[in-house]
Amino acid sequence: MDISARPDAVSLDRPFAAVPELIAHWATYRPDHPALIQDQRSLSYAQLDARMSSIAAALQRDGLQPGDALAICAFNSIDYATVFLGALRAGVAVAPLAPSASAESLLTMLTDASPRLLFVDGPSAQHLEPVTAQLPCPTLRLDQTVANGLSAWLSDAKPEPEPEPVAIQPDWAFNIIYSSGTTGEPKGIVQSHAMRWAHVRRSAAYGYGENAATLISTPLYSNTTLVAFLPTLALGSTVVLMGKFDAGQYLRLAQQHRVTHTMLVPVQYQRIMARDDFDQYDLSHFRQKFCTSAPFNAALKAEVLARWPGGLVDTYGMTEGGGTCILAAHEHPDKLHTVGKPAEGHDIRVIDDEGNELPKGEIGEIVGHSPAMMTGYLNKPEKTAEAEWFDPSGKRFIRTGDVGRFDEQGFLTLLDRKKDMIISGGFNLYPSDLEAILREHPAIADVAVVGVPSTRWGETPVAFVVPAPGATDTPEALLDWFNGRVGKTQRLARLELTDELPRSAIGKVLKRELRDRYLAEHGTAA
Incomplete structure (x- = not known):
């Protein structure tokens, strides 16, 4: 790929460019500019590029070839990011796995993805202990200092300082992201380098560039995060990583680093x-x-x-x-x-x-x-x-x-969601319509409506409500308030108060858990 030493010559009109090559360009053009920042640690573009090459060379030393896969199960960190990006440089696809999934679900994903290596952090290593003997590949720790950690792996057998060049093709697998990792059957979604290039091109219209900084507080195993993380680096900006989201810390980091871009899910906006x-x-x-x-x-x-x-x-x-x-x-x-x-x-x-x-x-x-x-x-x-x-x-x-x-x-x-639509007495009810009405009540901070089996109606809606701070309204009073404002077919069968709604790591309400909780406690509704 012909990339000029001037950033304005990095044309986004070309048919394809690979993210690792773009990072290499920035390492040449602005080597000292910070690429990754987390807490007191940072990597410049030159340092990131060198670490990516070391990781790619180590993978090649261990026999991994383009088309192979490795897996990462960990919380956000600079080392996580460098392993991910270094694998891409070697043409190796990455399966980023959610540490919040059960050990059994993670084993299912690993068996399906068939990675050659698995990288974990300390908490994930402990989480996987019940299935360690069944893991389909060797495990390495992302921690720098442990015996089987990243630094020891990189220095083992003195890998070549530069990897063998790999000409990444647009249709090669970039990553394998698993859906339904907390409930349901995990499905590995294969995304190509061409797909990621399309995301980079689309993001260029939003002001990324030399003076931009993106604050990342959602997990790196999520596509939600990657659509902001990858274009930031591909277009020469700075990524500020949070290991775990906290609204107060988020605001402090945004001010400290003069952040220009961010990707957040709705519940994070709500808390901020x-x-x-x-x-x-x-x-x-x-x-x-x-x-x-x-x-x-x-x-x-x-x-x-x-x-x-x-x-x-x-x-x-x-x-x-x-x-x-x-x-x-x-x-x-x-x-x-x-x-x-x-x-x-x-x-x-x-x-x-x-x-x-x-x-x-x-x-x-x-x-x-x-x-x-x-x-x-x-x-x-x-x-x-x-x-x-x-x-x-x-x-x-x-x-x-x-x-x-x-x-x-x-x-x-x-x-x-089509699967969340409630068919009650032959009428289609959309939970989002009912939730929007409930949110109008000042005593309600958050709400989710699910359909539960009903002997009379087939299905009927039930609401789970998180009270606003200081609210004293009873479930019965809130139920009467709502049912007095909607037609007969939209009325709730029951309203329950809860301290919080179960959510995935990227903020999606886990309605199946609410439905299962209701059925376990009450059985079929009237």
Whole structure:
């Protein structure tokens, strides 16, 4: 790849560029600029590039070749990032695994991905102890100082200082990200280098560059994080890593590092905005704030716009790819209830249960096609086929499993996950509609509505409510308030108070856990 020594000559119009090559460019052009910062440690672009090469050379020394995979199960750290990026330089795909998944689920993922090596941190090593004897590959610690740690591995057998060059191809696997790692059957989503290049090109419009700094507080095993982390480095900016999210620490880091970009999930925005000292921090350097992975309610978007400098971009899409909608909330304050319009080059449509395309205004399943689409689910051709829809011309789309509709201006409104839709007495109820009404009550801080079996209606809605601080309203009073405001078919069968809603590491409410909890305690509703 021909990359000039000038950053403005790094054209994003080329058909393809690999992320490791772009990092190498910045190591030449601005070697001393910080690439990664975490707590008191940092790596410049020159240091990051050298560490990536050392890791790639060590992998080659151990016999790993392009097309092989390695796995990482750990919390965010600079060493995690360097192993991930170094593997890519060797043409090795990375399977980043969630430490929050059960040891048994992690073993299933590892068996499926067939990695040649597994890198873990201390907490993950302990978490995996029940299945250690069954792990399908050798394990190495990311810790620098332990006996089988990263430093010892890199120095073992004196690897060559530079790896053998690898010409990364667009269709090679970049990473394997597992869905349903906490519940359900884990599915490995294979994403290509071409898909990641598409993300880099798309991100260039949002002000990344030499003076940018992105604060990362979501986990590196999540696609949510990678769509901000990777373009930041590919475009020569600085990544500030948080090992674990804390709203107060987030604000301190944002001010200290003059952060310009961030990716947060809605619950993180909620916790940051709820802090009494929010307005005391200087956040004037922010250019763009991003949100994805979970529904972002309109009232919270409006508050962020009013109190937090810089643009706000809500992105809707799936790890599987297949299409993205983008809402620049600062440009469309009258569309905060939507997830925006399809991104440039993305084809998003709505279909019915028979696979027929629906016109604007009608509700159906959302499907999408884009330059950034998964190759498929690893070792699961039947699951891949289930996730695909083809239009009459044969164009391939990915099914999202989400239900929504387009308005006349082409903005997409999400209703719910198709599997979360409640069919009560023959009527389709969308939990998001009921949740929006409940959030209007001042005593309610957070809420999730799920459908539970009903002998009378087939299914019926039940609400789990997190009370606002200081609220004293009883469940019965809140239930009466809600049911008095909706039609008979939308009424809740029950409302329960809870200290918090179960969430994944990227903020998605785990409704299956709520449904299972209800059934364990109450059984079938009336």
